[in-house]
Amino acid sequence: MAHSNEQQPNKPDTQQMRQIRELVLGSNGQHVTKTIKDNARELVSEVFSEALHDRERQDGSVNKVLLPLVEKSVEKSIEANSERFVGYLYPLIGSLVRKYVTAFITELLEKTNTLIENSLTLKGLSWRFKAWQSGVTFSQYAASQTFAFRVEQVFLIHRETGLLLNSVSLGLELKADADMVSSMLTAINDFVSDSFTSNSGKIEQNLDVVRTDDFTLLLKKGPKASVVAAITGNMPQGVANQLQQTLEEIHKLYDKELDNFNGDSIPFNNSEHQLRDCLMTVLKPESNTDKRPWMALTVVLLVLIGCGFLLVKRWQSHELMNQVSAIDKAPGILLTNIDTLGLEQIQLEVLRDPAALSVQEWLEQQSIDSSRVILKERAYLSLDPSLIKHKTELVVARYSNVTIDWVDNSPKFKGKSTNLNKLLLQAELAKLVGLNFQATLLDDLIIEGTENTAANDPELIRAILDLNIAKIDRVSISFEPGKSDLSELDLEKLIDIKEQFNNLIEIAEQQELSLGLIIMGASDTVGTASFNKILSQKRADVVKLKLQDLGVAANRLNAIGLGVIKLKTTKEGARKVLFNVVYFEGG
Structure with a gap:
């Protein structure tokens, strides 16, 4: 009690x-x-810094919590006061840009060097073949051979629903193709389905690692979320430890968000900072083998040799063209075009007078290999003074007792000759274009021996005939532009032609020759080709009709319109009617 x-x-x-x-x-x-x-403000202010310092040193969570908040605050401040921030940052922009460009160029050079070393070597070719055999891209295979391991992507997945909350990658969204991303997400989707689907009445599946040909999927489960990492190479234990640590931090920081998850992943955007801690990369140790790109050096050397060979051949062709171009200075040869043809040959196009030196002979004189020159040659009559002298001397050389001297490009003939030879010489010289021959130039010749009369000497008659024909062939009728009318001077010329031609008919009949006169009309280059063709024919017809009116038999005249004559003359010189006397056997 x-x-x-x-x-x-x-x-x-x-x-x-x-x-x-x-x-x-x-x-x-x-x-x-x-x-x-x-009194909270005073109490917290006294221990706030120390508390943050202690907590950060304990688990590092302060930085991870504050960093997203600070970033959002800075982002909102910049949006609201962009101009003020531009003023603050303007002095730093120059140096920042320079540093960024320098870093970018350095990274580009390193990547280019790696690409060259691994692409143009036996190892690079072997990698390409093995990548083709494995059905993967060269970059994927090269990464697998370059890195000991590399965490390509990390996924944060809601445990109950299996929905993707957030993900990070090593630039995969920028560098990988759509097929690789699609296949990876498909594999992850299947993996998540296998990992989180509960069999009714059975133990829940518990898959930690899924291995494929291309990468390994590593899973770390938590009570409310899981972290999945896609890894290439041989995965060390440190990756699993990092995933576990990251998973614990996310559960600690986003506990309420995970409890209240309704399908919206926006609250987990800031979890990227924690997930990026899992993106780990370790390179394979460097081997002691010689990594110099011998194949690349060989290719570069071959390219340089090929370029050098082409440059030498081009230089030789250029020198050959310079040598051959000098042919334009040769008398009677006119260079119209020269061009390269392949590596060793050139194509040469010239106009050459028949009396001029041949191109082959000229090339031999210049010690030029003619096999390297493809020649296209056309004939023309040259008015070069030296060539005219040469032609004249060739004609005179056929008459043994006749000599020639030149005084200011004018010939002086001396010596002895028969009357027949004088007439023959006169006929040949009269045919030379550009000589401007006159019969008086032969007055200094001494006529020797007795001669038969013209009526009894056929050779003399033929010489006289040729001489007079040459006189008619040298006559031409000029016209005004676009006109076909004859002037008084033209009528006088036609009267002379009529008399000379009729006289020739009598001489030709004595030799039983049939004589004809071809009248050739020509035009300049002004106007269309069809108009010039008609105009040239009209001019020839006008001259033919006038000769008929003067008494020349129509059956001995033939008018032809030549159209435009392309000669190196003035346009006025091309507006002409030319004459050509022809004869043939038979009366």
Whole structure:
């Protein structure tokens, strides 16, 4: 009983203490809470820095929590005060751009060097073949051979629904093709389905690693979310440890968001900072083998040799063209075109007078290999003074007792000749174009021996005939542009032609020759080709009709329109009617 009496006062004491606490602290400690709230600013300010420092040193969570908040604050501040921030950052932009460009160029050079080393070597070709055999791209295979391991992508997945909350990658969204991303997501989708689907009444599947030909999928499960990493190469244990650490941090930081997840992944956007800690890369150790790109050097050397060979051949062709171009200075040869033909030959197009030196002889004189020159040659009559002298000397050389001297490009003939030879020489010289021969130039020749009369000497008659024909062939009728009318001077010329031609008919009949006169009309290059053709024919017809009116038999005249004559003359010189006397056996 005594013991019972001692316990009775305890109940009032306990009740009294509870009442005292309520009086001091208030109901549910409201007085303390109010006091702390009233003095919270002073209390927190005294320990705030130390608390942040201690927590950051403990697990590093302060930086990961504050970093997304600071980034959002800076982003909103820049959007609201963009012009002010531009002013703040303007002095730094120049140096930042230079540093960025320098870093970019350095990275580009390193990548280019790696590409050259691994693409133009035996190893690179072997890798390409093995990549083709495996059905993967060369870049994927090269990465597998270059890196000991590399975490390509990390996925944060909601445990209950299996929905993707966030993901990060090593630039895959920029560098990988759509097929690779699609196949990876498909594999992940299947993996997630296998990992999170519960069999009714059975133990839930628990897959930690899925291996494929291209990469490995590593899963770390948590109570509310899971982290999946896609890894290439041989995965070390450190990757699994990092995934586990990241998963714990995400559960700690996003616990409420995971509990209240309704399919919206926006609250987990800031989890990228935690997921990026899992993107780990380790290169394979460098081997001691010689990594110089011998194949690349060989290709470059062959290209340089080929370029050098082409340059030498081009230089030789250029020198040959310079040598051959000098042919234009040769008398009676006119260069119209020269061009390269392949690596060693050139094509040469010239106009050459029949009396001029042949192109082959000229090439031999210049010590030029004629096999390297493809020649296209056309004939023309040259008015070069030296060539005219040469032609004249060739004609005179056939007459043994006649010599020639030149005084200011004018010939002086001396020596002895028969009357027949004089007439023959006169006929040949009269045919030379550009000589401007006159019969008086032969007056200094001494005529020797007795001669038969013209009526009894057929050779003399033929010489006289040729001489007079040459006189008619040298005559031409000129016209005004676009006209076909004859002037008074033209009528006088036609009268002379009529008389000379009729006289020739009598001489030709003595030799039983039939004589004819061809009248050739020509035009300049002004106007269309069809108009010039008609105009040239009209001019020839006008001259023919006038000769008929003057008494020349129509059956001995033949008018032809030549159209445009392309000669190196003036346009006025091309507006002519030319004559050509022809004869043939038979009366």
